[in-house]
Amino acid sequence: MDDERTAGGPAAPDARDGDTEQRILRAACTVFVRRGTAGARMQEIAAEAGVNQALLHYYFRSKDRLAAAVFREVAGRLVPAAMGVLGSEAALEEKVERFVHLYIDTVRQHPFLPGYVLAELHHHPERLTTFVDPAAGQPVRLAGALLQQLGAQLRERAAAGQIRPIAPEQFVANLLALCALPFVARPLLQAAFGLDEAAFERFLDERRSELPGLILHGLRP
Amino acid sequence: MDDERTAGGPAAPDARDGDTEQRILRAACTVFVRRGTAGARMQEIAAEAGVNQALLHYYFRSKDRLAAAVFREVAGRLVPAAMGVLGSEAALEEKVERFVHLYIDTVRQHPFLPGYVLAELHHHPERLTTFVDPAAGQPVRLAGALLQQLGAQLRERAAAGQIRPIAPEQFVANLLALCALPFVARPLLQAAFGLDEAAFERFLDERRSELPGLILHGLRP
DNA sequence: GTCTATATTGTGATAGAC
DNA sequence: GTCTATCACAATATAGAC
Numbered sequence: 001m002d003d004e005r006t007a008g009g010p011a012a013p014d015a016r017d018g019d020t021e022q023r024i025l026r027a028a029c030t031v032f033v034r035r036g037t038a039g040a041r042m043q044e045i046a047a048e049a050g051v052n053q054a055l056l057h058y059y060f061r062s063k064d065r066l067a068a069a070v071f072r073e074v075a076g077r078l079v080p081a082a083m084g085v086l087g088s089e090a091a092l093e094e095k096v097e098r099f100v101h102l103y104i105d106t107v108r109q110h111p112f113l114p115g116y117v118l119a120e121l122h123h124h125p126e127r128l129t130t131f132v133d134p135a136a137g138q139p140v141r142l143a144g145a146l147l148q149q150l151g152a153q154l155r156e157r158a159a160a161g162q163i164r165p166i167a168p169e170q171f172v173a174n175l176l177a178l179c180a181l182p183f184v185a186r187p188l189l190q191a192a193f194g195l196d197e198a199a200f201e202r203f204l205d206e207r208r209s210e211l212p213g214l215i216l217h218g219l220r221p
Numbered sequence: 222m223d224d225e226r227t228a229g230g231p232a233a234p235d236a237r238d239g240d241t242e243q244r245i246l247r248a249a250c251t252v253f254v255r256r257g258t259a260g261a262r263m264q265e266i267a268a269e270a271g272v273n274q275a276l277l278h279y280y281f282r283s284k285d286r287l288a289a290a291v292f293r294e295v296a297g298r299l300v301p302a303a304m305g306v307l308g309s310e311a312a313l314e315e316k317v318e319r320f321v322h323l324y325i326d327t328v329r330q331h332p333f334l335p336g337y338v339l340a341e342l343h344h345h346p347e348r349l350t351t352f353v354d355p356a357a358g359q360p361v362r363l364a365g366a367l368l369q370q371l372g373a374q375l376r377e378r379a380a381a382g383q384i385r386p387i388a389p390e391q392f393v394a395n396l397l398a399l400c401a402l403p404f405v406a407r408p409l410l411q412a413a414f415g416l417d418e419a420a421f422e423r424f425l426d427e428r429r430s431e432l433p434g435l436i437l438h439g440l441r442p
Numbered sequence: 443g444t445c446t447a448t449a450t451t452g453t454g455a456t457a458g459a460c
Numbered sequence: 461g462t463c464t465a466t467c468a469c470a471a472t473a474t475a476g477a478c
Contacts, residue, residue, distance in 0.1 A: 020461075039259035039344060042454060052463060057455060059461095112343060119340045121408040122333060123260060128412050147414065164438075169414045169424060170431065173403055181398035184405060187342040191349050193368065193390045203390060210391065217385075218439030241443075263472065273445060278473060280443095 021059050024049045025069060028056075032070045033116040037123065040067075071127050075117050078106055079131065086172065087146040092153060092163075096175065097212040103179040104208045114180045147172075163219040174218075178211055242280045245270045246290060249277075253291045254337040258344065261288075292348050296338050299327055300352065307393065308367040313374060313384075317396065318433040324400040325429045335401045368393075384440040395439075399432055 018026075027049035032040045042063055046053040060066040085099045107113055120127060151168035158165040182189060182204065190200050239247075248270035253261045263284055267274040281287040306320045328334055341348060372389035379386040403410060403425065411421050 036257065036259055036340065036344060038257055041452090043452095053454085054456080054464085055462065061455095063454065115340060115343055118405050118409065119257065119336060121406075122336055123257060125408050128408065131412075166431075166435075167427065169410075169416075170428065172413075173406075173410060173428070174399060174435070176406065177398040177402035178395060180406070181402055182394055184339050185342075185394075185397065185401070187346050187349065188339065189390075189394060191352075192393075195390075206388065207391065207394070210387075214387075214395070214439045217441060218435045220438060220441070262470090264470095274472085275446085275474080276444065282473095284472065 020049075020051065020055065024051065024056060024059055025073060028060075028066050028070050029074055032067060033074060033110065033112050036116065037067050037120055067124075068127065068130075071117075071120055071124075072130050074110075074113055075127075075130060078103075078113070078117075081106070083146060086150060086175075092157060093212075093216060096215050099175055100179055100211045100215075101208060104204060107180075107183055108204065111183050111186060113183070115184045118180075118184065161221060164221050166219060174215065178207075178215065182207060241270075241272065241276065245272065245277060245280055246294060249281075249287050249291050250295055253288060254295060254331065254333050257337065257340055258288050263287075288345075289348065289351075292338075292341055292345075293351050295331075295334055296348075296351060299324075299334070299338075302327070304367060307371060307396075313378060314433075314437060317436050320396055321400055321432045321436075322429065325425060328401075328404055329425065332404050332407060334404070336405045339401075339405065382442060385442050387440060395436065399428075399436065403428060 024045070028040075028045045031045045031048055035041070035044070040063075042053050042056055045066075046056055049056075056066065060069060081102060082099060085095060085102055088095065088098075090098065147168050150171065154163070154166055154168055154171060157163045186200070189195070189203075193199075193203070195203060245266070249261075249266045252266045252269055256262070256265075261284075263274050263277055266287075267277055270276075277287065281290060302323060303320060306316060306323055309316065309319075311319065368389050371392065375384070375387055375389055375392060378384045407421070410416070410424075414420075414424070416424060
């Protein structure tokens with residue numbers, strides 16, 4: 001189960017790919033996301049990385065610093081991309097579809113990621129500083145430019161009679177909710193609906209194609 | 222912050238209301254929901270209950286058994302009620318509105334509850350047996366009667382041209398998503414939208430009144 | 443039933459050889 | 461940089477007096 005190795009660069013001295021710090025960080029991501037921060041064990045991370053526990057402290061000093069590094073790593077993947085979509089110049093329909101597809105396609109490969117990020121923010125709100133714009137001290141301007149731009153877009157459409165008025169905060173919350181919850185609640189849904197892994201994947205496929213239409217229909221006047 | 226006491230029954234011998242086992246269980250709920258199972262400490266629970274740590278083991282034997290009791294307790298509050306609404310004989314519009322109001326009104330008093338339940342199901346899927354119908358071995362018949370009844374209702378409406386067709390699984394997932402996520406993602410939303418506690422409460426008010434309409438509009442043909 | 447004291451791990455972290 | 465060995469303490473669990 002461990003110690004699987006890639007083809008291996010020709011000059012790899014000990015048959016383990018990548019430099020050690022990266023391997024440890026990747027292993028830590030796996031374990032922290034799987035077990036949660038409080039449930040993760042340094043020993044399990046070391047084993048997953050194929051090194052011993054002392055090296056973890058050599059590179060990251062303490063479990064808490066390693067946890068912070070992990071959070072930056074995994075949250076940094078999705079959040080900026082998602083905000084990029086919402087803050088782009090695209091039309092509303094385009095934004096919704098791109099957001100849904102980006103979110104589901106990305107998270108599918110790491111199903112426990114949303115649950116980890118959200119739980120971590122509950123237990124360690126200070127990690128929000130990860131997203132803070134150093135200049136403004138504001139969480140990466142979702143509160144600022146993005147929300148305002150989106151709000152203007154929604155008001156325009158409403159004024160033209162194309163959609164019903166909706167606050168941009170509610171709009172973003174709906175989008176996030178409909179995309180994220182199937183992953184966060186996966187064990188519950190699989191049991192309640194009686195779905196095995198394959199059936200759940202089909203459930204996600206169906207969602208991916210139907211959500212954009214559903215969201216936009218909900219806004220029609 | 223602790224040791225607050227009620228008016229007190231006249232025959233209360235040591236001025237602490239309720240019997241000890243109940244006090245411990247309630248304290249355990251508070252701490253487990255706040256910290257998560259792995260992060261909860263027996264000592265903190267003992268302090269919260271106003272007793273010492275040994276009593277926890279006297280009544281519940283081990284941390285794991287206490288955790289199981291807590292999960293039964295808190296999950297047992299909401300899940301059956303929500304399923305009762307969805308499985309009732311009411312019309313679709315009625316079901317949606319009652320579900321949204323029930324969910325938001327109930328969870329508002331325990332904001333971290335959904336996050337706890339969902340995280341717990343990730344880390345301890347075996348707790349799903351809490352919901353298992355002892356007879357059928359099926360998770361409390363959401364997979365069975367309820368889902369079928371709801372599916373029939375949705376198909377009828379679609380056949381009458383009143384809504385677009387939708388699988389009952391997707392419908393339930395949407396309902397749960399739109400209600401639960403604001404609580405699960407509360408720290409993120411508050412920061413991203415720049416809302417203090419009072420503003421977030423208003424955000425929830427708005428959601429409570431707008432969600433039913435939004436959900437039903439999303440289904441129109 | 444409830445307490446104090448203590449046993450017994452588990453777990454993050456460090457020292458020091460190589 | 462990487463390892464083995466070990467420390468120090470936190471946390472669950474138990475023993476036994478009252």
